[in-house]
Amino acid sequence: MKPLVAFLxxxxxxxxxxxxxxxxxxxxxxxLHVSPDFSFPFIFFWTIFKPEFLPLSCLLVVGIVSDSxxxxxxxxxxxxxxxxxxxxxxxxxxxxxxxxxxxxxxFSLSLIFYKILEKLILRSFMEFPFSLANLVLSILxxxxxxxxxxxxxxxxxxxxxxxx
Amino acid sequence: xxxxxxxxxxxxxxxxxxxxxxxxLIVFLLAALVIFSFSLNSENFSKIxxxxxxxxxxxxxxxxxxxxxxxxxKNWINSYLRVHDKxxxxxxxxxxxxxxxxxxHALALENQQLRQLLKISPDPHINYITAPVxxxxxxxxxxxxxxxxxxxxxxxLRQPVVIGQHIVGRIVEVSEKNSxxxxxxxxxxxxxxxxxxxxxQGIASGNGDSHxxxxxxxxxxxxxxxxLIFTSGVGGIYPKxxxxxxxxxxxxxxxxxxxxxxxxxxxYVHVFVDMEPPLENIRPSRDVKGTL
Numbered sequence: 001m002k003p004l005v006a007f008l009x010x011x012x013x014x015x016x017x018x019x020x021x022x023x024x025x026x027x028x029x030x031x032l033h034v035s036p037d038f039s040f041p042f043i044f045f046w047t048i049f050k051p052e053f054l055p056l057s058c059l060l061v062v063g064i065v066s067d068s069x070x071x072x073x074x075x076x077x078x079x080x081x082x083x084x085x086x087x088x089x090x091x092x093x094x095x096x097x098x099x100x101x102x103x104x105x106x107f108s109l110s111l112i113f114y115k116i117l118e119k120l121i122l123r124s125f126m127e128f129p130f131s132l133a134n135l136v137l138s139i140l141x142x143x144x145x146x147x148x149x150x151x152x153x154x155x156x157x158x159x160x161x162x163x164x
Numbered sequence: 165x166x167x168x169x170x171x172x173x174x175x176x177x178x179x180x181x182x183x184x185x186x187x188x189l190i191v192f193l194l195a196a197l198v199i200f201s202f203s204l205n206s207e208n209f210s211k212i213x214x215x216x217x218x219x220x221x222x223x224x225x226x227x228x229x230x231x232x233x234x235x236x237x238k239n240w241i242n243s244y245l246r247v248h249d250k251x252x253x254x255x256x257x258x259x260x261x262x263x264x265x266x267x268x269h270a271l272a273l274e275n276q277q278l279r280q281l282l283k284i285s286p287d288p289h290i291n292y293i294t295a296p297v298x299x300x301x302x303x304x305x306x307x308x309x310x311x312x313x314x315x316x317x318x319x320x321l322r323q324p325v326v327i328g329q330h331i332v333g334r335i336v337e338v339s340e341k342n343s344x345x346x347x348x349x350x351x352x353x354x355x356x357x358x359x360x361x362x363x364x365q366g367i368a369s370g371n372g373d374s375h376x377x378x379x380x381x382x383x384x385x386x387x388x389x390x391x392l393i394f395t396s397g398v399g400g401i402y403p404k405x406x407x408x409x410x411x412x413x414x415x416x417x418x419x420x421x422x423x424x425x426x427x428x429x430x431x432y433v434h435v436f437v438d439m440e441p442p443l444e445n446i447r448p449s450r451d452v453k454g455t456l
Contacts, residue, residue, distance in 0.1 A: 022223070024304055025224075025302070029302040029307075029374065030374065032303075032304055035304070060195065063196065068217050068220040069224050069227075071301060071306045072303075073203040074199050074213060075199035076200060079200055082196050083193060086190065089189065126351070128351050129351060
């Protein structure tokens with residue numbers, strides 16, 4: 001029983017990512033364009049604090065599953081997830097011991113780059129009307145969402161560290 | 165001395181681990197780039213894409229079904245609460261419909277006689293299948309529906325999908341048991357249309373929100389609010405004379421069209437399986453089986 005519980009706790013970051021990447025399907029279409037990005041906060045948190053529990057294979061597979069569900073070219077989300085993870089990993093040593101407000105500020109900056117990268121890749125294969133207001137609102141809502149995701153993930157992180 | 169050596173060793177081990185971690189990350193990123201590139205351009209990749217789609221459509225159904233149930237319950241309660249008002253309204257509509265049916269019958273006869281006089285060849289019979297809607301996927305960048313019927317039932321890429329006299333979209337992805345319909349609300353959907361009264365032609369496409377917008381072929385084209393928009397049949401993908409929606413607004417040259425389909429209430433749709441729409445109407449890089 002104990003190994004199963006341990007496995008479930010360790011798999012939680014991957015489960016969070018899978019749920020967060022497809023949760024946008026449940027949002028009403030009228031507010032979809034200003035809805036927050038649910039995946040990036042989890043990628044950010046786990047890449048900084050415990051990248052071993054959000055394996056690269058998981059980022060690749062969850063990205064592909066998310067693309068297939070949404071009808072996007074396969075690999076689109078995987079590139080975003082892995083690309084942002086690569087950039088964050090290089091800042092990991094600096095961010096690990098920083099207070100929460102600073103981490104939140106870095107998260108906000110990283111999110112802007114993440115969203116710009118998303119729009120650039122999107123432009124390479126489909127035409128999509130760009131709205132700066134929608135983008136700004138979506139970024140703001142994601143920034144506001146981060147403390148909640150970080151709290152949820154840190155509770156899980158404590159359990160994971162205890163179990164490992 | 166020994167502890168200093170051990171610290172240096174641990175630090176170098178950590179550096180090596182970090183280096184290999186980054187190398188692995190770059191390898192995975194390259195793999196994702198290759199998959200993305202193949203997914204966009206390669207015909208051989210369509211089989212893999214189909215296989216993944218076959219499995220993920222189960223997840224789509226699982227995610228969407230609770231919403232579908234909630235909407236169904238809400239509609240049922242609303243309908244139950246307004247049953248008296250609805251009955252009165254329907255009685256009035258029925259009388260109007262009876263008059264319309266007589267007029268339509270007379271017009272159909274006249275139309276048939278005129279066609280015979282002009283020796284116009286009859287419209288080809290369009291064969292369709294009815295497919296269940298597994299889920300409506302309204303993601304930030306795509307608006308599609310997943311159907312519970314695929315190539316086994318004769319569904320092919322680009323075939324038009326309708327409900328009654330209304331256009332829903334066209335098939336953009338097919339696997340054995342499932343298929344994906346690109347809704348006409350999607351920004352990548354372009355439907356040739358004609359205005360009901362002025363007969364001005366244009367292209368209707370999604371605008372990222374609930375309305376469609378029309379770009380006319382003629383400059384300074386005017387549309388009346390409430391006017392119906394039909395498919396023009398130009399291009400050969402969509403059959404002629406199906407309803408696209410109703411004009412909701414006109415701001416300068418931009419005409420906003422409100423679709424008359426209630427997406428959340430869609431349970432079944434018709435796919436015109438006999439139609440073989442021409443390839444040149446979609447972008448050349450994505451005309452392979454199993455992809456957009």
